[in-house]
Amino acid sequence: MLRLLKYQKYASVKTLVSVFKLTNRQRCFLSSSKSGEYIRRFILENTEIAGEHSLTPEVRLRIFTPRCRFWRERPELWPFDDPYWAIYWPGGQALSRYLLDHPGVCQGRSVLDLGSGCGASAIAAKLSGAAHVVANDIDSVAAVATLMNCELNGLEPLACVTDSIIGSEPHGFDLILLGDMFYDEALAASLHSWLDRCIKTHGTKVLIGDPGRAQFQEHGIRRFLHQLAQYELPESIREENYGLTCSSVWYYNPELTTGEDL
Template sequence: MLIFLLRIRYVLNDPEVTRNKRVLDLGSGCGASAIAAKISGAAYVLLNDIDPVAAIAAKLNCELNGLEPLPCLTKDLIGSEPDGWDLIMLGDMFYEEALADGLHAWLRRCIASHGTRVLIGDPGRAQLEGHDIQRQLLRLARYDLPEAVREQNHGLTSTTVWSYQPEL
């Protein structure tokens, strides 16, 4: 959980990232990044996670943060026709090479068709570091994890916020 909290710090520290933007929180999990975007002034936020339990957790987290529940889709958007998002945020979705490949292709299409900005939060998964997408990432921020969290997360030591900037 703390890995997600450290990632949302980037949005909360710089609300201009999401202010007045249409934001998709892809692979939203508990909704922490989406909530940070809404608190920071996003015009519209959509959560997307294929796990229906994540939608329930996000709804509860919205209530705990004094927000109306944010809309959530539980269908897989990766590979769908790109929508006109100003910003897509995703985190820790590079745990499998096939998923990383699909994300890479779909995010490129979103950027090419709508000029979408993409922010990726990742705790240093080998699948991201070894993937072709790595050459197209610009590091925006890095947050070290406390020792107790490192132990709980299989030795991962930090989380990084990347701007995805593919060659189109």
């Protein structure tokens, strides 16, 4: 069994239940060796090309599979921050599926994939005709993984930003994508406030993908959401998640009464 990620963050993937912890010595070593080429080589050696059993079999991704070393390796041997990018989370799958099925949502638009992880939703947006796509994840390893996944899908490199932009001055994005981001109450609150500013300042549209985790269902933002689609998760994805069988896409806009004008 893979012993990788903190259960309290995504509380859904039963094979990912432990924290990666680095010693100070390991962190010092990383600061001198974490070049783009080093990370790229590490990803190549420790992931596999997958995605065929997801909601978007047409999108290829380098992620963890049971055949990968760190699916079963001791967590303390992992040399980076927690590898959330190495899992294709159910909320991101639903969001990516929706974009591919409804290309008009992002066609010709400027799109931000916030908390982009492996970059699947950003890639789906670009494949669906988005004019400009930015993938934002505070993990620099996720940025390298996203660029590698762009190559796998025949795309030019997307713009990748690794600074946290939540709370910053809103940029003029037409569409913001959030997959599996409502796992922490404080983060959800800051997201709520920032998304409101983006909507009021630029008229930004916001799509959220989530499989129905408790932190999402119980948050106050739910009353501002309108469900656009629900997808049954493939059997293999269900087996990896705690009691989650479906994943949904929601349109967030406090002033909207239906999702028809998206």
